[in-house]
Amino acid sequence: xxxxxxxxxxxxxxxxxxxxxxxxxxxxxxxxxxxxxxxxxxxxxxxxxxxxxxxxxxxxxxxxxxxxxxxxxxxxxxxxxxxxxxxxxxxxxxxxxxxxxxxxxxxxxxxxxxxxxxxxxxxxxxxxxxxxxxxxxxxxxxxxxxxxxxxxxxxxxxxxxxxxxxxxxxxxxxxxxxxxxxxxxxxxxxxxxxxxxxxxxxxxxxxxxxxxxxxxxxxxxxxxxxxxxxxxxxxxxxxxxxxxxxxxxxxxxxxxxxxxxxxxxxxxxxxxxxxxxxxxxxxxxxxxxxxxxxxxxxxxxxxxxxxxxxxxxxxxxxxxxxxxxxxxxxxxxxxxxxxxxxxxxxxxxxxxxxxxxxxxxxxxxxxxxxxxxxxxxxxxxxxxxxxxxxxxxxxxxxxxxxxxxxx
Numbered sequence: 123x124x125x126x127x128x129x130x131x132x133x134x135x136x137x138x139x140x141x142x143x144x145x146x147x148x149x150x151x152x153x154x155x156x157x158x159x160x161x162x163x164x165x166x167x168x169x170x171x172x173x174x175x176x177x178x179x180x181x182x183x184x185x186x187x188x189x190x191x192x193x194x195x196x197x198x199x200x201x202x203x204x205x206x207x208x209x210x211x212x213x214x215x216x217x218x219x220x221x222x223x224x225x226x227x228x229x230x231x232x233x234x235x236x237x238x239x240x241x242x243x244x245x246x247x248x249x250x251x252x253x254x255x256x257x258x259x260x261x262x263x264x265x266x267x268x269x270x271x272x273x274x275x276x277x278x279x280x281x282x283x284x285x286x287x288x289x290x291x292x293x294x295x296x297x298x299x300x301x302x303x304x305x306x307x308x309x310x311x312x313x314x315x316x317x318x319x320x321x322x323x324x325x326x327x328x329x330x331x332x333x334x335x336x337x338x339x340x341x342x343x344x345x346x347x348x349x350x351x352x353x354x355x356x357x358x359x360x361x362x363x364x365x366x367x368x369x370x371x372x373x374x375x376x377x378x379x380x381x382x383x384x385x386x387x388x389x390x391x392x393x394x395x396x397x398x399x400x401x402x403x404x405x406x407x408x409x410x411x412x413x414x415x416x417x418x419x420x421x422x423x424x425x426x427x428x429x430x431x432x433x434x435x436x437x438x439x440x441x442x443x444x445x446x447x448x449x450x451x452x453x454x455x456x457x458x459x460x461x462x463x464x465x466x467x468x469x470x471x472x473x474x475x476x477x478x479x480x481x482x483x484x485x486x487x488x489x490x491x492x493x494x495x496x497x498x499x500x501x502x503x504x505x506x507x508x509x510x511x512x513x514x515x516x517x518x519x520x521x522x523x524x525x526x527x528x529x
Contacts, residue, residue, distance in 0.1 A: 143167070211293045214342040217303065220310045225286055229255050229313065232320075247320060256282050258316050264328060265312050271332035272308045275301075285309070303342055308335040318498075330400075330501045337426045367392060367432035367472065370420040373486035374404075374412025374439070375494045381405065383412045386489030387420030388516075389428065396516060398423060399485075399508060400501035401493030413439040416490060417446060417475075418459040425466045432472030438480040438487075446475045485516050 137153075139146045144167065150159035205225045208218050223229050232253035236244035246253040248264050259265055260279055269279040278288040278301075285305070292302035311331045318324040326334075369390040376383035386401030400423065404412055417437060424430045437443055449460035467473035480487070489512065493500055502508050508516070 137162075138167075207290055207293075211299075213293075213303075213306075217306050217310065217342060220313070221286070221289065221306060224255060224259070224282060224309070227255050227282070229258070231255055231258055259309050259312055260285065264315075267328035268312050268315075268331045268335075269308065271329045272304070272335055274305045274308055278305045300339070304335065304339040307338040307342070308332065311335040311338065323497075325498045327499070327501070329503070330499045333423075333427060333501055333503075337422070340426050340429075367434065368397065368424040368428060368430040369394075369434045369436065370417075370424050371478075371483055371486040372413065372416035372420045372435070372437045373483055373490040374409060374414075374416045375487070375490035376407065376409050376412055377494050380408055382494060383407050383409075384490045384492070384494030385412050385416035385419055386486050386491075386493050387416055387423065388485045388489060389420060389424050396505045396508060397428060398501065398503050399489055399512070400499070401489045402499045403493050403497055410439065410441050412490070413437060413442040414445065414457065414459050416486070417442060418463055421463050421466055433467065433474075435473070435475040436478045436483065437475075438478055438483040440477050443475050443477045485512065488512055488515055 132153075137146055137149055138144065145163050147159070147163070150162055153159075154162060203225075205222060208221045208225065213221070232242055232246065233244040235242045244252050246257060246262055248262055251257055251261070260269075260281055266279075275288075278285055278292075289302045289305060292298040292305070308331075311334050315326050315331045318326065369392075370387055371390075372385070372387045374383060374385050383404045384401055385404055387399065388396065389398045391397050400419070401416070402419065404415060407415070417435060421433060421435060424433050435443075435446065445457065445460055446463060449457070449464055489500075492509075492512075502512075505513065505516075
């Protein structure tokens with residue numbers, strides 16, 4: 123038995139003999155008895171003197187839990203940085219996950235992969251500097267051009283920590299939440315374009331990456347922490363054409379027996395001025411599939427980027443036009459792109475798909491052929507950015523003349 127009254131207020135040093143080099147046997151036997159005193163004497167004493175440290179606290183619990191032992195054995199650690207705000211604002215999971223990876227510096231950059239001995243050089247493939255997260259998203263010349271095209275304020279595109287701090291501030295207000303989404307999508311598209319250059323040698327222009335970020339941001343509907351939707355006006359879109367109807371011409375081009383091809387589209391405003399033209403290179407595709415891909419790309423750009431209230435879709439493929447016409451009424455070919463076109467033009471928006479002869483579709487045919495010969499994606503916004511050959515073709519098309527395309 124232990125004499126509680128006699129041990130009240132004693133410390134470990136009081137159980138040592140004079141000089142503190144060994145235990146006081148008489149006091150140990152008096153307080154703890156013979157058996158406990160023997161076990162206490164087996165505990166080695168430290169080689170140097172020092173102040174007493176309490177290693178066990180008083181408690182009313184009869185059992186010892188694992189957490190009690192952990193707190194005693196391991197020193198108290200400082201809490202890490204707070205990243206829970208990324209998930210509190212109801213962001214789209216894809217955007218939230220990307221922000222989380224940026225927060226913890228977990229993007230698989232060349233520098234990170236090189237440190238893990240993957241046999242990959244740590245230098246950026248564009249400018250030769252060490253490829254860190256800061257470099258890929260903010261410092262690389264390709265990234266800086268993309269940020270400029272996107273028009274995101276400077277405070278959100280300087281470096282990683284400042285970017286996250288600004289995004290958190292913008293998400294906290296309904297007035298700036300859309301700006302936060304747009305900045306996040308721009309950084310995400312910069313990373314995806316970097317992956318395309320690194321993994322598949324497929325290059326896109328900074329302007330096209332900024333446009334894709336704009337489309338991605340328009341598709342994301344964030345939810346505030348109060349479970350109230352944050353619906354902000356898209357003030358950074360083209361205001362002059364957002365409420366007008368658009369004329370979309372599309373065409374597909376297939377080369378080398380279908381091993382490669384291209385999809386192209388031309389979008390005009392009600393005054394026949396070119397608003398946008400673009401296309402992409404395709405591989406292992408048939409002619410109808412290339413035409414359908416071109417129609418989908420044109421409708422998607424007109425609807426998601428230009429926010430057109432009504433669309434007139436024209437193409438020289440009677441097969442694809444028939445698919446789209448029947449698909450809109452839920453009675454056509456069950457193809458994902460046809461369903462997507464129907465969803466984009468739902469909610470009572472005006473939509474008309476009609477067939478035109480090839481002679482009236484020369485500009486879209488030129489863009490499709492150009493895309494088939496050039497890797498990656500192509501996008502021209504406005505007549506000022508169009509190539510000279512395409513501008514001449516559009517001019518003669520406007521006059522009603524037939525011209526043969528030269529790519």
